[in-house]
Amino acid sequence: MIIAVDGPAASGKGTIARALAKHYGLPHLDTGLLYRAVGATVLKNDLDPSNEADAVASCSFDDSLLDDPALKTEDAGKAASIVSAHPLVRAALLLRQKKFAHQPGGAVLDGRDIGTVIAPDADVKLFVKATPMIRAQRRHLELRKQGILASIDKVLGDIRARDERDTKRSDAPMKQAEDAALLDTSFLSIDAAVQRAIALVEARMAAKTPAAS
Numbered sequence: 120m121i122i123a124v125d126g127p128a129a130s131g132k133g134t135i136a137r138a139l140a141k142h143y144g145l146p147h148l149d150t151g152l153l154y155r156a157v158g159a160t161v162l163k164n165d166l167d168p169s170n171e172a173d174a175v176a177s178c179s180f181d182d183s184l185l186d187d188p189a190l191k192t193e194d195a196g197k198a199a200s201i202v203s204a205h206p207l208v209r210a211a212l213l214l215r216q217k218k219f220a221h222q223p224g225g226a227v228l229d230g231r232d233i234g235t236v237i238a239p240d241a242d243v244k245l246f247v248k249a250t251p252m253i254r255a256q257r258r259h260l261e262l263r264k265q266g267i268l269a270s271i272d273k274v275l276g277d278i279r280a281r282d283e284r285d286t287k288r289s290d291a292p293m294k295q296a297e298d299a300a301l302l303d304t305s306f307l308s309i310d311a312a313v314q315r316a317i318a319l320v321e322a323r324m325a326a327k328t329p330a331a332s
Contacts, residue, residue, distance in 0.1 A: 120145065120225040121240070122320060123233035126247035127293065128196070128281050129254035129261075131304040131312055135247055136229035138313040139320065143227070148219045150230035150237070151199065153212050155190040156180045158198025174202040178211040193262065193269070193277070200281045203231070206290040213237070231285055234296035243323045244299035245316060253305045254278050 122139055126132040133149055140147035157177045158168055166173035189195060202208050213236075220228055220238040228237060234244035249257075255275035262269050285293040295301065300319045304312045 120242045120324070121220055121238050122225070122227040123220075123238050123241035123244045123296070123299070124227065124229040124247060124316075125231055125233050125235075125245070125293065125295070125299065126229075127231075127249075127254065127285065128200075128278060129258045130247045130249045131257075131307075131309070132229045132245075132247040134309060135245070135302070135304075135313055135316045136227050139316060140227040142317055143320075145225055145227050146219070146222065147227045148216070148229075150212075150216055150228055150233065152185050152190055153215065154199040154203040154208070155195045156184045156187075157202045157208060157212075158200075159184070159187070159190055159195045161202060162194060162198055168198040168201040171205040171207055174205050175207045175211060177202075178208060191265075193267065197277065197281075200284050204284055204288040204290070209290050231293035232291040234299050235294060236291045239296070242327065243320045244296045245302055245319060246295040246299040247302045247304060247312075247316075249303065249305040251275060251278050251282070 120143065124132045124136040137147055157174060160177035160180055161168045161173055164177065166177065168174060216228065216237045220226055234241055252275060255271060255278045258278065259269065259271050259274045262274065300323060302312065302316055302319060307315065
């Protein structure tokens with residue numbers, strides 16, 4: 120079973136995807152980490168994330184980099200959003216993601232274009248969203264826990280700028296797949312959001328299962 124979980128930054132898609140993977144015993148890939156790895160590599164080498172050639176040159180990173188806590192920083196996130204807009208970067212990471220999605224037994228992947236580009240044949244597709252202010256408040260709290268001081272206005276501005284880049288890029292823009300179930304987490308607790316996601320997966324799988332005669 121392949122489960123695709125898409126949505127904007129801080130919508131809760133990562134938390135939901137990890138919970139679904141645990142619930143169904145499936146491997147999980149946060150595809151955003153791939154772009155964060157590219158972005159972090161660009162920054163580490165003093166290159167320009169807006170330069171496509173610099174970004175592509177940073178795509179050949181070792182899988183061990185995906186476990187680096189530095190990928191969770193705000194700088195890595197901003198760089199990831201910039202490099203992900205480059206068509207050649209997306210092409211360089213495409214096969215890596217498709218291979219993970221179509222491994223024997225299936226997988227859970229979360230990102231921006233899983234249900235539309237990476238695994239359009241996914242058994243279940245979810246699109247997770249929340250209001251920009253709610254997402255900014257969540258990200259602001261995360262940053263405070265990391266000891267990073269930033270105004271809520273700045274975080275909200277970053278969220279909106281990232282949404283703009285993700286939805287307006289020419290190659291694989293973020294959008295809800297036509298057959299994806301929508302899950303708005305704006306006013307849901309983590310547990311409630313996860314339970315709602317499981318219910319949506321179960322309903323979608325039940326609809327695919329022929330009724331016994």
